[in-house]
Structure formats: structure tokens, C-alpha cells
Amino acid sequence: DKEFDQLCFDFGIELDDIEPIPESNGEDVEYKIDIPANRYDILCLEGLSRALKIFLQKGELPKFTLSNQKLIRMKILPNTQRIRPIVVGAVLRNITFNADSYNSFIKLQDKLHQNLCRNRTLVAIGTHDLDTIKPPFIYDAREPKQIKFRSLNQQKEMQADEMLEFYSKDSHLKRYVSIIQESDVYPVIYDSNNVVLSLPPIINGDHSKMSVNTKNVFIECTAVDLHKANVVLNIMLKMFAQYC
Missing domain, CATH: 3.30.56.10 (Phenylalanyl-tRNA Synthetase; Chain B, domain 1)
Incomplete structure (x- = not known):
């Protein structure tokens, strides 16, 4: 010691x-x-x-490369400019988690949200099991009553306005509700089958939730600051690329 x-x-x-x-x-x-x-x-x-x-000179600086294979597209619709205009994303392919590395992956998101992301006001991270969803993806901003899905670990679908009311009483998530609650449109990410991936910066959808058995991780970062969004995304990728 x-x-x-x-x-x-x-x-x-x-x-x-x-x-x-x-x-x-x-x-x-x-x-x-x-x-x-x-x-x-x-x-x-x-x-x-x-x-x-x-x-300690017992290791070398890692070198990372981006693969151009299996490129995934996300279409950004104009309405997002009204609330949260930026989204960046990437995929960690053929990753192998164990219980410890998976927990570390989840905890890093929480730590980044608390500091660099400024409690999700600047950047919010969403992570998904890519094998459960179908690209290309759509990033839009819609009226709350037009957004309805089952959020992470919940049993029933809710409209987005009902969802924010629900999470305003949640001990962990209530601090983020005010970021979008007063807006007339909420940011939302869909896949090509109209499945909701996330309602940033509040909650992911249950459909694409990850587990320790996830093999391909889709990471999306919605933001109001492009530089910070790229920094956050790169940190998530570079910390866990060693498991790919």
C-alpha cells in the first residue's frame, strides 16, 4: 500500500x-x-x-483506428436546432464484457455526466445494444405527446410528458428533468423501425438496453457543445476499445 x-x-x-x-x-x-x-x-x-x-514505462501509448466498415448513418432533422442540436455516435464492435468491465463502463458514464457533461446540460450519453435496433437512425425533436415508448426497466409505455412527470419524482433522474421540461419539443432518437432509442438527456428506451452479454455497443452523445460531445465520445471509446 x-x-x-x-x-x-x-x-x-x-x-x-x-x-x-x-x-x-x-x-x-x-x-x-x-x-x-x-x-x-x-x-x-x-x-x-x-x-x-x-x-512506469511498462506499456506503450495505445494507437486507435476507426474502421470504415459497416458505417452507420444518423439523420438529424431541423427541429433539433430548437433544443439540443448536436449528436455524435460510434460503435464498439465485437466487445467482450465481464461483470467488472461492464460495471466500469456504466460507472464511467455516470462520472462523465457529473463533471464534463455538467449534469447532462452540455452532453448526455446513451449506450445501446446495437443488435436489438436497426440503423439508419433519426435524431428529431417532437412534441411530447407525439413521443411514446417504454423507458429503461419500465413495464408500460408512457408519453414523453408523462415520463418527465414520472421521473421528476425519481431520486436519480429528477435533477435532469428541468433541462427539457419547459420546451415545446423534446429530443428523441429513433431507429428505422420507429423504435425509440432514447429521450435525451433523461432516459434510454428499454428495447435497446445493454447487458454484460452485449457484443456491439452503439454510443450516442447528444449535446449543445460539439467539442465536448466529441471529447466524451472519444473517452468512452478509448477506455473500452481494449475489450474489442
């Missing part, structure tokens, strides 16, 4: 605490590390371990 504490200090981060994980009966511990505000690339274990290996 002292050796790791010194490594953190030399690297420029701070080891705050080491706590036992109750579920492991004391066999495993959790390291709490203070990460600098501008180091979004080390907010997950994948990024931190990679950075430390490079710092």
Missing part, C-alpha cells in the same frame, strides 16, 4: 483511503483516489491502469 501511495504521488494523484469491501468478507479492498478535475481519461480503472503502466 505504501508503494502504491508513493506511485500515486509521483504520478500526480492522491490515494485518499483504502477500505475493505463488505461483500468480500474483508478479503478485497477498495482504493479511493482523488483524480484531478481535468483528467477525464483516468476516471475508470481501464484508463488509470493504462496511464500508470505508461508512466
Whole structure:
């Protein structure tokens, strides 16, 4: 532990605490590390371990390439300019998750939402099982009563205005409702079968929800800032491309 504490200090981060994980009966511990505000690339274990290996000269800088195969298109309709005009996206293909890497993937989204994305006001991340939906996709903004779908982990369909009322009482999601609630149109992403992928920046649809068994991940980032949208998307891709 002292050796790791010194490594953190030399690297420029701070080891705050080491706590036992109750579920492991004391066999495993959790390291709490203070990460600098501008180091979004080390907010997950994948990024931190990679950075430390490079710092110790035990690893090389990774090189990433984009494949031009199986390009997916998303049509952006003019109405989106009224509320949330930007969307970018990419696919992680042939990915293999285990329980730990899948949880890390989900947690990184939450961490990015809280800081770089400014509580989803600037950018909102949606992740989907690509094999459950059919491209090309459509990014639109429609009146709330024109949007109806079953949101993540819910049993019944709701109109978008009903959905926002529902999530205004949700302990986790209520903070995001006000971002779009007063608008006369809400942003929404559909696939070519008219299946709703997401109602950003609030909630994804249940139809395309991911699991640890997902093999192809479609990531979409809706935003009001193109630069930050690209930064967020690139972080998600580069942290988890190692599992592809």
C-alpha cells in the first residue's frame, strides 16, 4: 500500500483511503483516489491502469483506428436546432464484457455526466445494444405527446410528458428533468423501425438496453457543445476499445 501511495504521488494523484469491501468478507479492498478535475481519461480503472503502466514505462501509448466498415448513418432533422442540436455516435464492435468491465463502463458514464457533461446540460450519453435496433437512425425533436415508448426497466409505455412527470419524482433522474421540461419539443432518437432509442438527456428506451452479454455497443452523445460531445465520445471509446 505504501508503494502504491508513493506511485500515486509521483504520478500526480492522491490515494485518499483504502477500505475493505463488505461483500468480500474483508478479503478485497477498495482504493479511493482523488483524480484531478481535468483528467477525464483516468476516471475508470481501464484508463488509470493504462496511464500508470505508461508512466512506469511498462506499456506503450495505445494507437486507435476507426474502421470504415459497416458505417452507420444518423439523420438529424431541423427541429433539433430548437433544443439540443448536436449528436455524435460510434460503435464498439465485437466487445467482450465481464461483470467488472461492464460495471466500469456504466460507472464511467455516470462520472462523465457529473463533471464534463455538467449534469447532462452540455452532453448526455446513451449506450445501446446495437443488435436489438436497426440503423439508419433519426435524431428529431417532437412534441411530447407525439413521443411514446417504454423507458429503461419500465413495464408500460408512457408519453414523453408523462415520463418527465414520472421521473421528476425519481431520486436519480429528477435533477435532469428541468433541462427539457419547459420546451415545446423534446429530443428523441429513433431507429428505422420507429423504435425509440432514447429521450435525451433523461432516459434510454428499454428495447435497446445493454447487458454484460452485449457484443456491439452503439454510443450516442447528444449535446449543445460539439467539442465536448466529441471529447466524451472519444473517452468512452478509448477506455473500452481494449475489450474489442
